[in-house]
Amino acid sequence: MSTTTETATPTETGILLARDDRNAEVVTVTLNKPNRKNAMSWAMWQELRAVLDEIALDPTIRIVILSGAGGSFCSGADLAAPAPRMHPLGQMEVINSVVLALHRLPKVTIARVDGDAVGAGMNLALACDLTVATERSRFSEIFVRRGLSIDCGGSWILPRLIGLHRAKELCLTGDIVSATEARQLGLLNRVVPDGALDEAMDLLVERLLLGAPIAQLVTKRLLTAGGSSSLDESLDRESMAQIDNLGSSDSTEARAAFVEKRAPRFTGAWPGRS
Numbered sequence: 001m002s003t004t005t006e007t008a009t010p011t012e013t014g015i016l017l018a019r020d021d022r023n024a025e026v027v028t029v030t031l032n033k034p035n036r037k038n039a040m041s042w043a044m045w046q047e048l049r050a051v052l053d054e055i056a057l058d059p060t061i062r063i064v065i066l067s068g069a070g071g072s073f074c075s076g077a078d079l080a081a082p083a084p085r086m087h088p089l090g091q092m093e094v095i096n097s098v099v100l101a102l103h104r105l106p107k108v109t110i111a112r113v114d115g116d117a118v119g120a121g122m123n124l125a126l127a128c129d130l131t132v133a134t135e136r137s138r139f140s141e142i143f144v145r146r147g148l149s150i151d152c153g154g155s156w157i158l159p160r161l162i163g164l165h166r167a168k169e170l171c172l173t174g175d176i177v178s179a180t181e182a183r184q185l186g187l188l189n190r191v192v193p194d195g196a197l198d199e200a201m202d203l204l205v206e207r208l209l210l211g212a213p214i215a216q217l218v219t220k221r222l223l224t225a226g227g228s229s230s231l232d233e234s235l236d237r238e239s240m241a242q243i244d245n246l247g248s249s250d251s252t253e254a255r256a257a258f259v260e261k262r263a264p265r266f267t268g269a270w271p272g273r274s
Contacts (some may be wrong), residue, residue, distance in 0.1 A: 038069060
């Protein structure tokens, strides 16, 4: 990607936030603890939640890329890091709030996976709208090999992506699967050769930026809700969303661009709304 690391904002707990040097609508959130393969400490969970909240409130951001530093995406929770002085249930509530914030983020999210995405790291990647990985990347719901049950939303997202029986196999064995196998299972949008990840991400971002911002976010919500809704409920949500879309400046611009045979210039705004 063309993100400038020089302008990245480091936090005290290992999260980097950077604007793209060519398009300020794109930001990259980097898990930055390479000496631990970006394992998530308690402090990192707290800081990631704060960063996601900040991004959610920034109207200038359209696309968020979640990445890892130093040749790994995320090796899960850092079990060697100091634990907070609170009940484990309280700890899990904070972690769960991060997962919900990522799933519900009103931006298009892409997991940029190069290297291992294990345990909580795998489920953070799957919480993004799109997941792109290099051929050398590996994935595992490794929890049972650590004496733990699946968390970080894996029990919800995994069966939705690959079906119940395949999800059970991955979770009950804790097997490590290659990026190619993960793609075949339906876990990834695409796998690219090692060294080609930046180019692939640039092309994907360019394609996403061609879409209407409001329509993209509404569509994201409809698809997420659709998996647990009846057809009647989905149709009702679609109808109300479409009525709102039709009143947006983007819809007006799309119609004008079609008539004038030019590319639309979307702004993500409704007339009369700030």
